[in-house]
Amino acid sequence: MRPAVLLGVLSIAVGGVAAWGKQGHMAVGFVAMQFLGPKASSFVKESLGDEYHESLANAADWADTIRGQARYKWSSELHFMDAHDNPLHGNCNVDVARDTVGGRTLLNAITNYTLRVQDENLSDNQRQEALKFLDHFIGDIGQPLHLEEYKRGANDVHAKCDGETKKLHAIWDTGLIEVMLNAHYDGPDDTEAWASDLAKSIKNGIYTTSAPGWISCSSTTQPVRRRGQLDELEVLAGRNTIAPLACPWGWAAESNAYCCSIVFSYGEDDDLCTGGYYDHAISVINEQVAKQGYRLAAWLNVIFDGSPIAFADGPTAGVLVEQSL
Secondary structure (H helix, E strand, C coil): CCCCEEEEEEEECCHHHHCCCCCHHHHHHHHHHCCCHHHHHHHHHHCCCHHHCCCCHHHHHHHHCCCCCCCCHHHHHHHHHCCCCCCHHCCCCCCCCCCCCCCCCCCHHHHHHEEECCCCCHHHHHHHHHHHHHHHHHCCCCHHHHHHCHHHHHHCCCCEEEEEEEHHHHHHHHHHHHHHHHHHHHCCCCHHHHHHHHHHHHHHCCCCCCCHHEEEEEEEEEECEEECEEEEEEEECCCCCCCEEEEHHHHHHHHHHHHHHCCCCCCCCCCCHHHHHHHHHHHHHHHHHHHHHHHHHHHHHHHHHHCCCCCCCCCCCCCCCCCCC
């Protein structure tokens, strides 16, 4: 049964950082479009319409483009969650009590817009906005530094990429992706070809066997639990409460773990866009983008088609068992 809680926009202060650049977010949207069920696909196309060419790819970076507008400045902090861990000493983890204080986080935003996108009492414009936020935020959660507090998600950490000194956050957002697109595709504008290869790798390639695990948790209603009880967090000035959902919480922990295993694992003089670091990092980025595109489709399929797998030609046709986190 659909939860009764329905929140409006999350009212918060200005702040935050960008996530995947336009290429990464568009790729997530392109991948998702390949795996939508019939009802989810119909909703997406009707909702986005000609303005976005009926595609999640074209709407994927909307949430970044509007952040500078006065009417949307409240949305800035929704793009991340600060895990107060210690990645430089091999301690990466997310904690619901520690990291969602105040409720103004990426995890709560996904919960909020999951509720709103399916609420038929809202206007078409409100549901379209909810869809665009979900499109973007489910992409954001795959970027490891969007689940990390250290040095403002590494915006205050600098490293080399292709001989230039850049913010480490920006290197993961765009730098590594642009190097790959220039090396293996026709440059940064060839995002669709990259995404098409990722989708093929899910359908019949290197991700085929792992893809079922990516969506084994697909509940759009089960809240994360803390010490056996629901952790309800206040996010509005009023009495409305919202608890982060269990599945995105698991995705967040998964992404955050990469801060220990790869993101900060470089030497002072290393160029992160060449050599072994680049090879490892771009492998992680490719999988994270593919994973979040597949999860975005499954999330919408659960809402509109009733099952994460709602298409005939995917590699994982059949019933998948939801795992609790």
